[in-house]
């Protein structure tokens with residue numbers, strides 16, 4: 289198992305289990321260097337969004353890498369103010385242009401904007417059917433949003449990317465996604481580094497000879513969740529990728545499950561100020 293090991297989405301497309309997130313990675317040199325070091329270390333999946341304002345640098349770093357386009361999995365997202373059918377078709381083209389790519393691997397609805405996300409989804413179905421994106425999905429969708437979307441959708445979402453970490457163990461959503469063949473992807477898988485001093489995670493880190501961050505990430509992996517930890521630092525990128533060579537016991541998985549406090553670092557999807 290390595291950074292090239294993948295989960296298979298419900299349409300057969302393969303997504304790496306571990307990718308690099310690039311939110312708050314400043315455009316310019318920082319973004320170029322961050323994506324370069326990740327690709328050099330073997331990362332093959334990058335998660336960006338029009339909202340992050342670094343698509344240009346992400347695309348440039350991918351082209352500079354000399355890797356084949358088909359070996360890299362690129363995700364972007366349509367932002368809230370860009371939602372609606374026509375608006376999303378335009379936003380998709382803008383993202384492709386900024387990235388300098390002729391197709392995306394995954395395009396997501398960033399948040400379930402009330403009254404808009406169904407029209408937005410029709411636009412995603414359209415670009416998917418045109419072959420401009422290999423998979424489509426959603427982000428920050430709760431079970432009720434998924435159920436609502438799937439009532440009218442021609443194509444079922446392949447991915448739901450949500451905030452997920454031990455302090456926000458969304459078991460019902462995870463089970464729902466598994467039942468419906470929707471791949472759950474965790475944003476903030478390190479809890480944005482706020483809970484790394486948790487005593488249970490530290491005790492387990494000592495037990496397995498790993499860092500608390502690696503224990504957290506491995507917990508997601510054993511729950512079959514795709515993760516996209518962000519770091520601008522090569523030594524942390526390396527650490528976050530080194531989670532394939534150890535296994536948490538069932539008892540230790542349960543101990544981490546029990547850390548849940550329904551605690552979010554971001555907004556609740558039903559309360560986001562749309």
Ligand SMILES: NC(=O)C1=CN([C@@H]2O[C@H](COP(=O)(O)OP(=O)(O)OC[C@H]3O[C@@H](n4cnc5c(N)ncnc54)[C@H](OP(=O)(O)O)[C@@H]3O)[C@@H](O)[C@H]2O)C=CC1
Pocket residue numbers: 308309310311312335336398427428449450474475476477478479480481484501502516517518519520521524525527528554
């Ligand atoms: N769909 C959505 O609405 C959202 C999607 N996302 C996506 O998910 C990605 C990941 O989430 P994000 O919010 O960045 O949070 P993460 O949980 O990935 O945490 C990132 C933070 O942890 C630090 N860090 C990284 N690795 C380590 C380590 N090994 N030890 C200690 N600290 C570490 C980073 O600092 P440093 O860089 O200094 O190493 C940074 O401060 C985003 O970058 C973005 O792509 C994020 C938020 C919302």
Ligand SMILES: O=C1CO[C@H](CO)[C@@H](O)[C@@H]1O
Pocket residue numbers: 311337339398553554555
């Ligand atoms: O992707 C994102 C990055 O983080 C932001 C602040 O929490 C989110 O709003 C956004 O969805």
